[in-house]
Amino acid sequence: MTTPILRRFRFTVAYDGTAYSGWQVQPRSPSVQQTLEETLAGITGHPVKIHGSGRTDQGVHACGQVAHTDLTTRLDATSLLRACNARLPADIRIRSAVLARSDFHARRSATRKEYRYFVWNDAVMPPERRLYAAHVPHPLDVSRMHEAARAFVGKHDFAAFTANPNREVESTVREIFAFTVTARGHAITFRVCGNGFLYKQVRSMVGFLLRVGAGAETPEAVSGLLDARSSRTARVPSAIPQGLFLWRVWYR
Amino acid sequence: MTTPILRRFRFTVAYDGTAYSGWQVQPRSPSVQQTLEETLAGITGHPVKIHGSGRTDQGVHACGQVAHTDLTTRLDATSLLRACNARLPADIRIRSAVLARSDFHARRSATRKEYRYFVWNDAVMPPERRLYAAHVPHPLDVSRMHEAARAFVGKHDFAAFTANPNREVESTVREIFAFTVTARGHAITFRVCGNGFLYKQVRSMVGFLLRVGAGAETPEAVSGLLDARSSRTARVPSAIPQGLFLWRVWYR
Structure with a gap:
């Protein structure tokens, strides 16, 4: 019989954020992180800390959140995945579990x-x-939103597109690699890919694009707001959390 | 000011069946029908009875349930729709409201x-x-299920594909006009269209097709079960209600 040793695991996690306070442990309401930690503690018999690639807010969903955790268990990754999904509520699913190098870090290693x-x-x-x-009941101009989305692509200061920027301690410069807006029937999909995102950045960008789609702003206004580097104003509302999915995280 | 007169309205209703006991009023849990009746009573100020095209079970959803009701109101159909959607919970939506002829009946007029x-x-x-x-985690053969689905098309005795057939009082003969099974990525869609369906008939047919897709039954077995006209057995399980949507109802 092998002695269980401490090993790092990497999980890909999907969740329906409706019933949770968000990813991160909160004092008075259940979080996805806490639910995972309690489930893993029940399986391993030791206290567990799990580290996500980043937080998601209350009501935000994930299709491909990535997290790492150090566990002392005899289970291989596949058995661990099965044990987790058997114990977790149906609104949280482990999509994959693999052994990771000891220097893999879900947040810091993400590219x-x-x-x-x-x-x-x-x-x-x-x-x-x-x-x-x-839900947006009024007409939206999808090609206009797509044009505006393209103006976000590149390395910019996103101070105008984040809530609570806290600019003294953290840079508000990020790089966006791709941003598309497509429609299929009544469903409009915004896809944005970048090296990292500030607090509420995606919802702020989508909130502004929806105003562009409704004709309240022009696609050209995006560059102006980025260049001004001023804080977020009423021109940049947050789109509601329910529409947002953390889709995928890439690593080297 | 016009005197309100009693008029018949026809509604197309979508609902998420998760929180309801089903379409029909039940003694101890809320139903979609009851929620609609109470909302309409609040708008019109008189007690309301609403008649659906048919019942849906607990957990079953609707995209295009049709219902009729007689209301004494000064509101036109569009204003009535807006007033309903403003008061109804978000898991029930009126998709359309129109005036109907006094002989229109949501169940009896359906073709x-x-x-x-x-x-x-x-x-x-x-x-x-x-x-x-x-959720079906094991592999399913979609073309095999599609082939089996085609065997349901036509006029048949569906006694083997209904729960509680109550054959003394009601015929178990129905006609199916079309039945297809298609896949797109991991999503498999069963579409079935007929002149009417027995209690749990769709879920029984899908339950059997899933056994065909898994290799436990052959597509040829459908005809044998239809011809035998015997009651439903363990070979014909009910697929779970969550996957089912009442999609559309047609009228002359």
């Missing part, structure tokens, strides 16, 4: 992240989508 | 109904789909 934001653009919101998309 | 059933066929169920599709 690229993709978020997707879903909008339902029709008079009436289908009930089964209400927790997984934002 | 054709379409149901869709959704399956997610992959090892792990995406959390946001768990209430709107059935």
Whole structure:
């Protein structure tokens, strides 16, 4: 019988954020992180800390959140995945579990992240989508939003597109590699990929793009706001959390 | 000022069945019908009865349920729709409201109904789909299920594909106009259209097709079960309600 040794595991996690306070442990409401830690503690018999690639807010979902954790267990990664999914509530699923190098870090090793934001653009919101998309009943010009999204691509100061920038301690410069807006029937999908995102950055960018789509702002206004480097104003509202999915995290 | 007169309205209703006991009023838990009746009573100021095209079970959803009701109101159909959607919970939406002839009957006037059933066929169920599709982790042969589905098309005795047939009082003969099974990525969609369906008929047919897809039954077995006209057995399980949507109802 082998002695269990401490090993680092890397998980890809999907969750429906509806019932949680978000990814991170909060004092008075359950979080995805806490639910995973308690499940893993039940399996391994020791206290567990799990580290995500980043936080997601209350109501935000994930398709491909990545997290690492150090566990002392005899289980191989596949058995661990099965044990987790058997114990976890159905709104959190481990999609993959693999052994990781001891220097792998879900947040610090990440090189690229993709978020997707879903909008339902029709008079009436289908009930089964209400927790997984934002409802916009008025007409939206998709090509205009796509044009504006392209203006975000590149290395910019996103001070105008983050809540609580806390600019003294953290740079607000980030790089966006791709940003597209596509429609299929009434469903509009925003796909944005970058080297990292500030607090509420994706929801702020989508919030502004929805104003562009409605005709309240021009696509050209994006560059002006980026260049000004001033703090976020009422011109840049946050799109609701329900439409947002952390889609994928890339590593070297 | 016009005196309000009693008029018949026809509604197309979408709902997420998760939180309800089903369409029909039940003694001890809220139903979609009851929620609509109470909302309309609040708007009109008189007690309201609403008649659906048919019942849906607990957990079953609707994209295009049709219902009629007689209301005494000064509101036109569009204003009535807006007033309803403003008061209804977000998991029930009126998609359209129109005036109907006084002899229109949501159930008796229906000539054709379409149901869709959704399956997610992959090892792990995406959390946001768990209430709107059935999870089948083992491989399914889609073309084999499609072939079996075609055997249901036509006028048959569906006694073997209904729960509680109550054959003394009601015929178990129905006609199916079309039945297809298609896949797109991990999502498998069953579309079935017929002149009417027996209690749990769609879920029984899908339950059997899933056994065909898994290799436990052959496509040829469908005809044998239809011809035998015997009651439902363990060979014909009910697929879970969460995957089922009442999609559309047709009228002359």
